[in-house]
Amino acid sequence: MNANPETLLEVKNLVKSFGKLQVLKGVSLNVQKGDIIAIIGPSGCGKSTFIRHLNLLEKPDQGEILFKGKSILGKDVESSRIREQIGMVFQQFNLFKNLNAIENIMLAPVTLGKLSKKEAEEKAIELLERVGLSEYAKHYPSKLSGGQQQRVAIARAMAMNPEILLFDEPTSALDPEMVGEVLKIIRDLANSGMTMLIVTHEMNFARNVSNRVLFFSEGNIREEGSPKELFENPKDERLKDFLAATKH
Amino acid sequence: MKKFLWTTFALFLFLLIGCSDNSKLANRVFGINDLKHKKVGVQIGNTADIYATDFGGDTAKIQVERYSKLADAIQALKQGKIEAILCDNQPAIAFVKKNPSLDILEEVFVEETYAGVIAKKNTSLLDSVNSAFEQLKVSGIYDSIINTYINETSNFHYIPKTKNAPKLVLATNAQFPPYEFHTANGIEGIDIEIAYFIADFLGRELEIQDMEFDAIINAVNSGKADIGLAGFTITEERKQSINFTTPYANSKIVIVVRKNSSSEQSLSIKELFYNNLIKDSRWKFIVEGLGNTLIISLFAALLGVFIGTAISFIRCTNEVTGRLKILNRISMIYLAIIRGTPVMVQLLIIYYVIFSSVNVNKILVAIIAFGINSGAYVSEILRSGFKAIDPGQVEAGRSLGLKFGHILRHITFPQAFKNSLPAMTNEFITLIKETSICGYIGLTDLTRGGDIIRSLTYEAMLPLLIVAAIYFIMVAGLSTCVARLEKRLKKNER
Ligand SMILES: Nc1ncnc2c1ncn2[C@@H]1O[C@H](COP(=O)(O)OP(=O)(O)OP(=O)(O)O)[C@@H](O)[C@H]1O
Ligand SMILES: [Mg+2]
Numbered sequence: 019m020n021a022n023p024e025t026l027l028e029v030k031n032l033v034k035s036f037g038k039l040q041v042l043k044g045v046s047l048n049v050q051k052g053d054i055i056a057i058i059g060p061s062g063c064g065k066s067t068f069i070r071h072l073n074l075l076e077k078p079d080q081g082e083i084l085f086k087g088k089s090i091l092g093k094d095v096e097s098s099r100i101r102e103q104i105g106m107v108f109q110q111f112n113l114f115k116n117l118n119a120i121e122n123i124m125l126a127p128v129t130l131g132k133l134s135k136k137e138a139e140e141k142a143i144e145l146l147e148r149v150g151l152s153e154y155a156k157h158y159p160s161k162l163s164g165g166q167q168q169r170v171a172i173a174r175a176m177a178m179n180p181e182i183l184l185f186d187e188p189t190s191a192l193d194p195e196m197v198g199e200v201l202k203i204i205r206d207l208a209n210s211g212m213t214m215l216i217v218t219h220e221m222n223f224a225r226n227v228s229n230r231v232l233f234f235s236e237g238n239i240r241e242e243g244s245p246k247e248l249f250e251n252p253k254d255e256r257l258k259d260f261l262a263a264t265k266h
Numbered sequence: 267m268k269k270f271l272w273t274t275f276a277l278f279l280f281l282l283i284g285c286s287d288n289s290k291l292a293n294r295v296f297g298i299n300d301l302k303h304k305k306v307g308v309q310i311g312n313t314a315d316i317y318a319t320d321f322g323g324d325t326a327k328i329q330v331e332r333y334s335k336l337a338d339a340i341q342a343l344k345q346g347k348i349e350a351i352l353c354d355n356q357p358a359i360a361f362v363k364k365n366p367s368l369d370i371l372e373e374v375f376v377e378e379t380y381a382g383v384i385a386k387k388n389t390s391l392l393d394s395v396n397s398a399f400e401q402l403k404v405s406g407i408y409d410s411i412i413n414t415y416i417n418e419t420s421n422f423h424y425i426p427k428t429k430n431a432p433k434l435v436l437a438t439n440a441q442f443p444p445y446e447f448h449t450a451n452g453i454e455g456i457d458i459e460i461a462y463f464i465a466d467f468l469g470r471e472l473e474i475q476d477m478e479f480d481a482i483i484n485a486v487n488s489g490k491a492d493i494g495l496a497g498f499t500i501t502e503e504r505k506q507s508i509n510f511t512t513p514y515a516n517s518k519i520v521i522v523v524r525k526n527s528s529s530e531q532s533l534s535i536k537e538l539f540y541n542n543l544i545k546d547s548r549w550k551f552i553v554e555g556l557g558n559t560l561i562i563s564l565f566a567a568l569l570g571v572f573i574g575t576a577i578s579f580i581r582c583t584n585e586v587t588g589r590l591k592i593l594n595r596i597s598m599i600y601l602a603i604i605r606g607t608p609v610m611v612q613l614l615i616i617y618y619v620i621f622s623s624v625n626v627n628k629i630l631v632a633i634i635a636f637g638i639n640s641g642a643y644v645s646e647i648l649r650s651g652f653k654a655i656d657p658g659q660v661e662a663g664r665s666l667g668l669k670f671g672h673i674l675r676h677i678t679f680p681q682a683f684k685n686s687l688p689a690m691t692n693e694f695i696t697l698i699k700e701t702s703i704c705g706y707i708g709l710t711d712l713t714r715g716g717d718i719i720r721s722l723t724y725e726a727m728l729p730l731l732i733v734a735a736i737y738f739i740m741v742a743g744l745s746t747c748v749a750r751l752e753k754r755l756k757k758n759e760r
Contacts, residue, residue, distance in 0.1 A: 073665050102667030112662035116680045125676055126666035171662070178666055 024050045025087070026182060026213055027072065032081035034067060041067045043237035044081070049182065049215065054208050056224035056245070057217045059234030060260060065217045068234070069184050072215070073106045086181075102130065105175030109187040111167040113159040119170045120146065120155040123177045132178065145173035149203050165196030169203055176207075183207065185216040221264050225249050233257045271742065278735055281727075291346035293524045297373050301521070302326035304349040307339035311480035313499035314352040314519045317376050334478055335441045337721035340365060343524060344724075351522040354497055356416060358520050360443040365724055371521040378519065380445075382511040383494040383504070385487050392509050395493065398467035399512045402460065408514070411459045415444040426462045426472060434470035435625070436461045437491035439479040441721045445497045448718050450546040457495035460514065464493070477708035481618075483508050488622040533725075542728045548719050552729075555715025556736060562632045562711065563698045563740075569637025570697070574644025577601070578682070579674060581645065582652050586660070587670055597645070604642035610703045612639055617707045628709040632701065640697050647689040651682035684755050691748040695741050702737075712736060 027049035034042040041064040049055065057065050070076045071083065074090065074097045083090050090100045114122050123142040127133040133141060146152050149169035159167055168188055175183060188204065189197040201223050208214060208227050218224055224231055225245045233241040233254065241254040252258045295301060302322050308315040310332045318330045331348050333339040339351045340361055351358075352375055362368045384392045402408045413420035438457060440446045446455035453474050465472035475491055482494040487508065497517070500510050533541065543549040577597045584594035604612065613635040621631055655678055663673040705714035716733035720726060 075661055075664065098664075098667045098669055100667075101665055104665075106662075106665035108658060108662060108665075110656075110658050112656075112658035114659055114662070114677045116677065116684070126663075126668055129672050129676065130667055174662075174666070 026051050026053075026085065028082075028084040028087075029072070030082040030084075032068070032071060032083070033079050034064075034071065034076065035079055041237055042071075042078070045238055047232070047239065049213065051181075051213055052211055053213055053215075053230060054228045055215045056228035056231045057215060057234060058219070058221070058224055058231060058260070059240075063234045064237045065234050066186050069106075069186050069215060069217055072182075073104050073184055074100055075106075098130075102126075102132075102178050103181045104184065105178055105180035105182070106184045107168070107171050107175055107186070107188050109190050111159075111164070111171045111191070113162075113167050113171055113174070115159050118156050118158050119151060119162070122159070122170055123174045126174070127177050130178075138177070141177060142173070145176055146170075148176075148206070149173045150199070163196060164192045165199045168192065168196075168200045172200075172203055172207075182213045182215070185214065185218070187217050187219065189218070189220060219264070221249070221261075233260070235260075274738065278731060281731060291524055293349075293369075293526050295350040295371070295521065295523045297371065298375060298521070301328050301350060303329065305329045305331055305347070307331045307333055307342055307348045307351040309336050309339065309353060309479060310334050312353065313378060313501060314354070314375070316501065316503070317519065318352050334480070335717070335721055336361065337441060337724055338726075340368070340522075340724050341720075341726045343368065343522065346524075349523070352519055353522060354442075355518045355520050356444050357442050357497075358522050360447075361724070362522065367525055368522055369525045371523060373521065375519040375521055378499040378517055379513040380497050380515040380517055381500050381513045383483060383486055383498050383508045384492070384511060385489070386507070386509050388492070389509070391492060392511065394468055395464055396512050398464040399460075399514055401467060402463050402514075407463060408460075411456055415456045415459075422459075424459045424462045424466075426466050428466050428469055428471055431469055431471045433473045433625075434461075434465040434468060434493065435473045435475055435491040436465075437475050437477060437482040437485045437494040438496045439482060440476045441479075442497055446495070448551075448722060450548075450550070456515070457497065461493070461495055475708055478706060481706070481708070484618060488618055490618070490622060490625070538725065538728045541723050542719050542725055542732075546722075548722065551710065551715040551718045552712070552732065552736070553715075555710050555712040558629060558704070558710060559698070559701050559712040560740075562629060562636060562701050562704065563694075565633045566636035566640055566701070567694050567697055569633060570640025570644045570693075573637065573641025574648055575679075577641060577645035578648035578652065579679075581649055582674070582678070583670060601642050601645065604639055605646075609636070609639045609700050610706065613703060614706060628704075628707055631707065632704050632709055632711075636697060636701060639700075640693060643693050643696075644690065647686045647693060648682050650689075651684075651686035652678055654685045655681050684752075687748060687752050687755070691745060694744060698740055698744070699737060 025048055029045060029047040032042050032045040033040070045068055057069070059065055067076060071078055078091070085100060085103070089095070114125065117125060120139070120142045123145055124135070124138040127138045127141070128135055143152070143155065146155055149172060151166060151169055154162060154166060162170065185204065189200050192200065197220070201220065204216065205227055216224070216228070228245055231243065231245050231248045232239050233248065235256050241248060241252065241257050248257070249261065252261055295304060303326065306318055306328045308318050308330055315330065315332060318328050321328050331342065333342070336351070336353055336357055339348070342348045343351050344365065344367060358370050362370055382395065384395060407424065410420055410422035411424070414422045438446045438453070440448050440453040444455055445457045446453055453476060458474065462472050475485065477485060479496060482496055483504065485491045486494045498504070498510070500513065577600070580590050580593045580597050584590050613632065616635040617628070617631050659677055660673055663677055701711055702713035704711035705717060710718070712733055716729040719729040723729070
């Protein structure tokens with residue numbers, strides 16, 4: 019059934035409507051282990067909706083999603099088991115406000131029995147160090163800047179040791195001076211071989227970090243290729259307009 | 267906050283001084299014929315109520331003002347709110363003795379006889395009680411009792427001999443001297459002595475249940491009490507729902523009015539305090555009532571939080587996941603019923619309908635009733651606390667593989683609880699104040715404790731103000747504690 023052992027995720031002909039509005043119009047995509055895929059496109063074209071499907075936060079009307087060759091949409095599939103392996107980082111960080119930084123990171127692995135409390139704590143300390151926030155372990159979200167919150171959120175997703183990490187515009191809600199610190203963390207992750215899908219408006223970042231770029235427009239992938247191909251030699255008219263508009 | 271408390275205290279003192287001087291009012295009723303069109307007080311459910319309501323046909327109607335306690339009617343009469351009171355002769359004599367500004371008219375309103383009440387289905391008890399009455403008269407004990415309480419020529423008290431036997435439960439309304447009234451030693455009076463005698467005669471141990479007069483027949487019929495003795499006059503209407511024992515006393519309904527020139531001195535504050543609190547250890551009624559109010563409020567609040575949390579969990583789970591459909595439907599019905607009916611009616615239903623046949627502890631009944639009531643409000647408060655949490659946190663939890671229950675326990679509930687604290691405090695403040703209706707099931711809570719003192723001293727102001735002050739202090743204390751807790755929870759997030 020599984021043609022390519024390196025394929026982590028296979029999306030086939032995904033269709034989704036909200037009421038009368040068809041947001042995804044038959045999206046297909048293969049993600050290989052180690053892929054770093056940047057997703058770009060104009061606002062409202064369905065990028066978030068697409069990426070949320072991969073984390074089972076939305077259910078498609080039609081289509082199929084295979085994770086490591088097995089469907090994850092069947093009724094018998096436990097969504098929480100899949101979500102453990104596919105982490106997500108949100109535009110609005112979404113930290114648990116009643117827990118401090120280290121508790122935010124430890125909660126899922128301890129609650130789900132993946133790690134003992136002690137192991138989780140060690141891991142959380144290590145992750146906080148990795149995102150440069152060792153000193154902020156006991157700080158509550160309300161006392162952290164946006165950039166710091168997003169870095170904790172990345173560490174939180176990493177604590178589950180996911181196979182794939184999804185980012186939905188991780189820097190869009192940040193003040194400009196904080197964008198760099200978050201992008202640096204994501205770049206480090208990319209260098210460590212993590213498989214990632216990143217929805218972003220940071221064109222330079224998309225170009226430098228990813229190995230593949232998807233251009234979304236009106237509910238589907240209009241063009242796909244290496245960053246070099248896509249940014250230097252765009253074919254789709256809408257992609258050309260889009261790139262021209264973002265260059266200012 | 268301190269300044270505020272002082273201001274309130276000053277206001278309290280001001281009221282105390284301002285109210286203690288009653289202006290004298292003239293009497294306007296000199297005979298039965300003067301009653302027409304006048305405001306006349308009666309006790310709810312007493313036969314005087316029935317007679318007064320029927321009096322005068324359509325042309326000369328009395329404006330009947332119904333009080334649940336005669337003592338309240340006495341106060342109203344003294345303050346000029348009503349012009350006369352119709353009540354039984356013996357209590358009238360007792361009241362007038364303590365209130366020199368009042369008088370009983372010589373013209374009698376109506377003559378009547380008293381008997382005990384027993385449930386219709388309980389004919390065997392009726393027979394034995396009637397034999398007991400016979401024995402009571404034959405033995406001369408009845409005369410001794412009357413000599414003690416009415417003629418005051420004797421000092422006889424019946425000493426019951428039966429101990430540790432099955433209970434004979436007496437329902438009465440201890441606001442009706444000399445038949446039944448509160449003293450520092452408990453409830454005493456003619457009916458009480460008779461009841462002890464009857465219990466002994468039956469080989470049973472007497473238990474006295476003090477309740478509102480109009481609740482007694484209900485209590486006897488529902489099996490909460492075996493017999494009712496409270497100066498019941500035999501009437502055709504009552505006969506339809508209950509059996510009467512042999513009559514044991516004759517009485518008349520008389521007219522109590524204000525004297526024209528009053529010799530009554532208004533009491534100084536010191537005397538007021540002495541009369542209402544110190545004399546016969548009356549403060550004990552307040553202390554007992556306060557204890558019960560605190561116990562009921564505390565445990566009802568705990569039960570309410572427990573029920574409210576469970577219901578809000580069910581409703582939120584259903585809202586988000588669509589599971590627990592049946593439980594959710596049940597919760598909705600519970601919420602609709604509890605929020606759609608007065609807590610007082612709920613308390614009465616729980617006491618008289620749900621626990622009608624069991625002899626359950628009244629405090630427990632009150633805790634259950636107020637707990638169930640409070641649970642409905644707590645659940646809605648918590649639910650809006652849940653609504654205030656941004657859904658992003660729930661999504662983040664799900665994206666990590668956490669199940670809905672985990673998210674509820676670790677993330678949303680703690681935040682919902684904190685969001686709900688101010689509204690929850692209000693709910694508990696309401697709860698404390700609402701327990702003041704416990705008197706309706708004959709439970710001595712704080713309000714009722716003050717009422718008992720009021721019925722002994724005929725003094726409205728001081729007992730009521732003291733009770734109000736104690737409620738106020740409880741509420742202020744609770745508010746302060748919660749404000750502190752809130753501050754601490756907030757600090758936790760810093
Ligand atoms: N839960 C929902 N219910 C109804 N409509 C929705 C819902 N979620 C998204 N939409 C609509 O679907 C369309 C695509 O939304 P989506 O958030 O996927 O766009 P996007 O590409 O991520 O845009 P942006 O760059 O602004 O984040 C929009 O028109 C949006 O209004
Ligand atoms: Mg989006």
